[in-house]
Amino acid sequence: MGLKTPFTAREIKGRAHALGFSHCGITGADESPAARERFIAWLDAGHHAGLSYLERNIDKRFNPSLLLEGATTAIVLARRYGDADLARQNRSGIAMYAWGEDYHTALRRRAEPLLALLQSADPSSRSRFFTDTAPLSERSLAVKGGMGWIGSNGMLIIPGLGSMVSLSVILTTIILPPDPPFTHNHCGTCTLCAEACPTEAILTGGLIDAGKCIAYHTNSSSSPIPENIAEKMECQVYGCDICQQVCPWNEPQNIRDSVTGGITFPEGWPQRIESWASIDALGFQKLFNGSALEHTGFSRLKYQAGLVAE
Ligand code: SF4
Ligand code: SF4
Structure with missing residues (x-):
């Protein structure tokens, strides 16, 4: 059973923005069967380049509550790192997402005050931060949290931010009202x-x-x-x-x-x-x-x- 918080989702999102996250979506930490099936079909087709770690922990990847006991909520955080114009001008050979400080470190540092806030809101709660640090499908949680859709290029696309965003997730035992999922694919006929x-x-x-x-x-x-x-x-x-x-x-x-x-x-x-x-x-x-x-x-x-x- 999760724990209630005195904070509203709006306040959490406001704090996330103040910490430098461009967008924040909230969803349940329950299972995502459709995303799981899609992933298994991709694995079965052998499109994972033999990366054996992807074959493990499939249950956890699509059921975040298995990564944190009692987790009820996933807070998905996106920070924009670029745009098409800058990327086209780039002659360094280094893709924009790798510019500067390692995003694992940078995103964790930004998220720390949010984790502290959740903890102070309910000292008996537990929360955990992830950014490519555990088997967790951040993109499918972002879609479920109403942030955007998975484009034909496999990237999460957020209207108004694009796909050049780094994603991280806070799982928490605190209950927050979920955002409605993003149900439309805006790629249309584009190829x-x-x-x-x-x-x-x-x-x-x-x-x-x-x-x-x-x-x-x-x-x-x-x-x-x-x-x-x-x-x-x-x-x-x-x-x-x-x-x-x-x-x-x-x-x-x-x-x-x-x-x-x-x-x-x-x-x-x-x-x-x-x-x-x-x-x-x-x-x-x-x-x-x-x-x-x-x-x-x-x-x-x-x-x-x-x-x-x-
Ligand atoms: S799928 Fe995208 S990232 Fe991968 S090789 Fe093609 S253009 Fe590059
Ligand atoms: S199909 Fe077009 S809109 Fe969709 S991800 Fe590719 S380039 Fe972007």
Whole structure:
């Protein structure tokens, strides 16, 4: 049984905005059977590039209450990190979501006061923060929490914010009224992302073939990048956002974000692919300390930069 709170959902959302989250949706922490089925079909089709961790904990991934005993509510937090215009101008080879401080750290820091607020509202409550840190489908919770829909490129698209958002979730035992789910898919007849993807990784229905996706090969894999993918890596050293650059929902004129300030390229980072050639191990450590690129490491990034420069 969950615990009631003196706060309203509106107050929680107001506090989330004040902490720098562009959008906040609230939903139940119960099971999402439809999203689970979709995910299993994707796994069964072998589109997960052999990532065995995705085959585990499927129940938890689509039933958040299994990640925190007694959880009744999921508070989904989105922070915008870019737009199509900025991404198209980017010549660094580093996708925008990796610019600056590692988003795991940055989002957790922003969410800490919200966790403290929940705790002070009800000292007997329990809450837990997640951002890619546990098997949890943040995107399906965001749809269930009324924030947006899963676009054909597999990304959550939030009207007025686009898809260039980092997501995190607070599960809590505190009961908050849920937002109505987002039920419409606004992609319509658009096929721009599938046409733009250099490796034809975009399948139908918002599903991605991870084995063909440059983002997977440059962020998550430690295996050599297959030749047929490497030859299509136009300028992606780390990550890929080509399918987001072409999405009309990411065009600056369609973005109404009153929270996120100006987004700038981190000072000192290589602004062009060619600059990677002069970065040594020490320089890499100094530049990328505390960023997502640090986890990928110097050798792997030099390898990836070398493939693009060839
Ligand atoms: S991230 Fe890049 S490779 Fe992956 S689906 Fe999008 S455009 Fe294609
Ligand atoms: S580019 Fe078009 S089809 Fe692809 S996600 Fe955006 S709106 Fe949907």
